[in-house]
Amino acid sequence: MSSPRPQRADAVRNRAKIMAAAHEQITANGPEVSMEQIATAAGFAVGTLYKHFPTKTDLVAAVVAASITAVADDAEAALSRTCDDGSPALEEITGFLTRLIDTAAHDHAVKAAARALAADPAALHDEARATAALDRLIHAAHQHGDLRPDFSVDDLYLLFSTAPTDQPAHVRARWLALLITGLTAR
Incomplete structure (x- = not known):
């Protein structure tokens, strides 16, 4: 073949x-x-x-899939910095959330398009990659005692879904700072 x-x-x-x-x-x-x-x-x-x-749907799906791939790549890079370079896991989680929220604040239309499309198998694969990397990153933060022991990747997705992406950057930063303070174990 x-x-x-x-x-x-x-x-x-x-x-x-x-x-x-x-x-x-x-x-x-x-x-x-x-x-x-x-x-x-x-x-x-x-x-x-x-x-x-x-079709236009194929093009929009490709744009959405590329966005999901970028999120998965970012999550895996954050995990790599923690595992390979010794970067603190909580710092990487905070950085990941900051980048994700800032991207979502500027890409409302891509987010809307993602919701409008049916699940694409390639996008589901990249979403699974992101989830696996984030789960390992959260586990590393638990191991270092930096994150509440009951915090999970599902909680991370819940927090992201409630992020104030329609607010200015300084409001998003304040929201995230308050949030991270509430999530830390210390």
């Missing part, structure tokens, strides 16, 4: 430009943005978008 043929370099570049433009346009205009607007922002004819993404 032969492996799939690799994409040409120009096709890879075109797809990357489309994804960047789609993310920008969905963030600015919401998931209702037209394919024509995305094509114009990417510098292509709309037919080029349809070559890469047969």
